[in-house]
C-alpha cells in the first residue's frame with residue numbers, strides 16, 4: 006500500500022503482518038512469539054489507520070509498556086508518515102496517558118490540575134497491599150498475604166487504605182497507582198472525555214493488569230476498536246499483578262475479534278531460537294504456537310562454566326573484546342547486552358568493564374555505586390574513616406531516621422562553619438553537653454545522636470584503626486557487617502522500600518562480598534612505590550582508606566561515562582527492562598538455581614519465561630554462563646539452572662565459537678551487515694592476540710590458561726598485579742618461532758633508554774630487562790662439542806589453542822598430531838610450506854647484540870635526578886645486575902605486563918582509557934596508550950613497532966612472519982599463506 010508520501014509500508018511486512026495491519030475487523034488480536042514483528046506490525050497498523058483509514062492522529066491512543074518503547078514507536082510512525090502527523094497521536098505508557106487525562110479533565114472528579122504524584126507510604130505491607138488492590142481494577146479480591154505468607158487482616162488494611170487515601174486527597178497527591186484508578190473513575194463518570202477516540206492499540210498486552218484492562222476498555226468505549234499485540238510466553242510481570250487471563254477476557258468481551266498469529270521469527274539465528282524454544286516448551290501448560298526461524302542457522306549458543314563470578318565477569322569482557330576484534334569492529338560495544346536476573350549481579354561486571362575502560366550504560370536501574378543503600382553504607386564508612394567529612398556526615402545524620410530534620414541539619418552546618426569546626430566535632434560537643442546555646446537541637450535529639458551515631462561510630466573508628474593498640478583491629482568485612490547489624494539496615498530497607506527491599510538487601514550482601522574480595526586481594530602492600538634513599542615513605546596500611554579511594558575512583562569513572570554521548574556503550578540491563586529490545590550479542594550470566602529461577606520466586610513458570618525473554622533478545626550470538634561459586638575464592642557453590650540443565654548438552658557449545666571467516670560471515674548475514682575484509686580485520690588485531698575463547702578452562706576445575714601459559718591476550722587484566730617473573734621466561738615468549746634469526750631492524754624494545762620508568766611493583770624497564778637477559782644468556786654453559794644447544798620450545802600456546810596466524814584459515818589437527826596446518830588459500834602457492842616449518846627462535850642475546858649494531862639515539866636528559874639514581878624498587882623484585890639463575894631453572898610463570906609499552910596510535914579504539922581505573926587496573930599511564938597496548942606483552946612489540954629497514958639476511962632463516970619481500974609481519978598477516986608449525 007502506498008502512503009500519501011509514496012512510502013510503501015507493506016514492503017517490509019510478510020503476508021500475515023500485512024493482514025494484521027490492514028484488518029477491517031474492529032478488534033484485532035495479534036498473538037505471536039518473540040521477534041515475529043509484533044511491534045513492527047503494530048506500528049505499521051497505526052500508520053495504516055491514520056493514512057489509509059483516515060483516522061485523525063489525535064483520535065488514536067497507543068499504550069506501550071515503557072517510555073522508551075513509546076518514544077521509539079513514535080519515531081517509527083513519524084518516519085513512515087514523514088509529515089509530523091505522529092505528533093498528534095496519544096502515545097505513552099498507561100500511566101502517562103492517564104496522567105494527561107487527569108491533568109486536563111481531573112477537575113470534574115475533584116482533582117486539582119496541579120496534582121502531584123507519588124508519596125512514600127509506610128508500612129510496606131500496607132503499601133504493597135494497597136498497590137495490589139488498586140492494580141486489580143474491578144477485580145474484587147481484596148485479601149492478600151504478607152511476605153511471610155500470613156493472611157493479612159483485610160479490615161485493618163481497609164481502614165489503613167481509607168486513611169491513606171484521605172491523606173493523599175487532602176494533600177492533592179496521587180500515588181502511582183492512583184493515576185490509573187482515578188483515570189478509570191474519570192472516564193466512567195465522564196465518558197465524553199474520550200468521545201473522540203476511534204481506536205486504541207496496546208503493545209505487550211500480556212503484561213497488562215486489571216486496571217489497565219479497564220482503562221483500555223474505557224478509552225475505546227465509543228467505537229470499541231482495539232488492536233492488541235502480545236505473547237503469553239513473555240508474560241513476566243505477574244509479580245506486578247499482570248494477568249494472563251486478560252487475553253481470555255478480551256476474546257470473551259469482544260466477540261468477533263480477528264485473531265492473527267505471526268509465525269516467523271526475524272530476530273534470532275535458528276540455533277538461538279531452537280534452544281530458546283526448548284526452554285519454553287518445558288512448560289506443559291503454555292499456549293502453544295508456531296515460531297519458525299527466518300535467519301541463518303548461525304552458531305549454537307554457548308553455555309560457559311566458570312570458577313567464580315569474578316572469572317565470569319572477566320570472561321564476559323574478554324569475549325566482548327574478542328568478538329569486537331575478530332569482527333573488525335563490525336560488532337561494536339553497543340551491540341552487546343548483558344542481561345541480569347537481578348541488578349545485584351551487576352557489580353563484578355561493572356567493575357571489570359570499568360577496569361578495561363569499556364563504557365557501559367545501565368538500563369532498568371542504577372549503577373552499583375549509585376544505588377542508595379550502597380551510598381549510605383559508604384557514607385558511614387567515610388565518616389568512620391574521616392569524621393570531619395561534613396558532606397558524608399550530613400547525609401547520614403538522619404539515615405536511618407533519628408528525628409533530625411533538614412532545618413536542624415542546616416542550622417548545625419551553619420553553626421559548625423561559624424565556629425570553624427566540623428559537623429562531627431560540633432555534634433560531638435553537643436552530645437557531651439559541652440555546647441548548647443546556639444542551635445535549636447533539642448536534648449532528646451542529642452541523646453539520639455549520641456547513642457545511635459557518635460558513640461557507635463567513634464567506637465568503630467577505634468576498632469578499625471591499626472594504631473589504636475586495642476588488640477586485633479576490626480577488618481573491613483567485620484566493619485561492614487557490624488554497621489549493617491547496628492543500623493538494623495535490613496529492617497530499615499524493608500520499612501522504607503516495601504516490596505523492593507529484597508533487591509536492595511541483595512545489593513548490601515553483594516557489598517559485603519565486595520569487601521571480602523578486597524580483603525583477599527589486598528593483604529599485602531601492593532601499592533608500594535619504589536623506596537628512594539633518604540626519602541621517607543609513610544606506611545599505607547590503612548585498608549579502609551584504600552578501599553574508599555578505590556570506590557571513589559570506580560564511581561568517578563561511572564559518572565564520567567555519563568558524558569560519553571554518542572560513544573558506543575555496552576548495555577547492562579535487568580531482563581525485565583530488556584523486554585521488547587534486541588541486540589546482536591547477548592550474555593546471560595549467573596544461570597544457576599537461586600538466580601534464575603530466583604530463590605524467592607513463587608512462580609517457576611514465570612522465571613522460565615524470563616529466561617526465554619532474555620534468550621530471545623539475541624540476534625546472532627547468545628552466551629549463558631554459570632559460575633561454580635558466587636564469589637571468587639569462596640562463596641556459595643551453585644547448581645546450573647534446572648531450565649538449562651534439562652536441555653541436551655548438544656544444545657550448547659561449551660565455550661565461545663572460533664570466529665573464522667565462515668562463522669563471522671554467517672553472523673554478518675544474520676545482522677544484515679557487511680563483514681570487513683580479512684586484511685582490515687587483521688590490521689586491528691594486536692599481535693599475539695589469542696583468537697580463541699581460551700583464557701579460562703572449559704572445565705572450571707582446571708587452572709586458568711592465561712595465568713599458566715602466559716599467552717598474550719586481550720583478555721581481562723589479571724586481578725592482581727603480577728609480580729616480576731624471571732626474565733628468562735619472557736625471553737622464551739619473545740623468541741617464539743623466530744629461532745636462528747637476527748633482527749635486521751630496530752624495535753621499540755631496543756630503544757630502551759628512551760623509556761619512562763613506571764614506579765610500581767611488578768614493573769621493570771625494558772633496558773634493565775634486556776641487560777639481565779643478556780647476562781643470563783652469557784652465563785649459559787656453552788654446549789659440549791658435538792652437541793647442539795638444547796632445543797627450546799617454540800610455543801607456549803597450550804595444545805588446544807590456535808595461533809592468531811591460523812585465524813580465518815581453518816586450522817586442522819591442532820591438538821591431536823601436535824601439528825598445526827593452516828590451510829592454504831588458492832592464491833597463495835608461491836610461499837613454500839617448508840620455508841615456514843618449525844622456525845626456531847634466535848637467542849635474545851644475539852638480538853641484543855644485533856641491536857648494538859645500530860646507533861642508538863642520544864640518551865635524553867635524565868628524567869630522575871641523578872642523586873636519586875640509586876633508588877631500588879620496593880615490592881618489585883628486580884633481577885640483580887648479573888642474574889645467576891640459568892634459563893632452564895627459570896620459574897615457569899611468565900611475565901606479561903611490561904609497563905614500557907610504547908605508545909601506539911589507537912585508531913580503532915574509540916574508548917578513552919581512564920587512568921583512574923578504580924584502583925584495580927594498572928597504574929597511572931599515558932592516556933594515549935590503548936587498552937590493548939596496555940596488556941600487550943613484550944613479545945608482541947616486534948611485530949608492530951618496527952623502526953628500521955626490513956628484510957632478512959641471507960644465511961639466516963626467515964621468520965615465519967616475514968615474507969621474502971621483507972614485508973612487515975602485520976602486512977604478512979594480511980596476505981594469504983600456508984603455515985605449518987610442528988610443536989616439539
Ligand SMILES: Nc1ncnc2c1ncn2[C@@H]1O[C@H](COP(=O)(O)OP(=O)(O)OP(=O)(O)O)[C@@H](O)[C@H]1O
Nearest residue numbers: 017018019038039040041042043044045271272585
Ligand atoms: N517482515 C519482516 N521482515 C524483516 N524483518 C522484520 C519483519 N518483521 C519484523 N522484522 C524485524 O524483526 C525484529 C523483531 O521485530 P519486533 O521487535 O517487532 O518483534 P516483536 O514480535 O515485537 O518481538 P518481541 O516480542 O520479542 O519484543 C526487528 O528487528 C524487526 O525489524
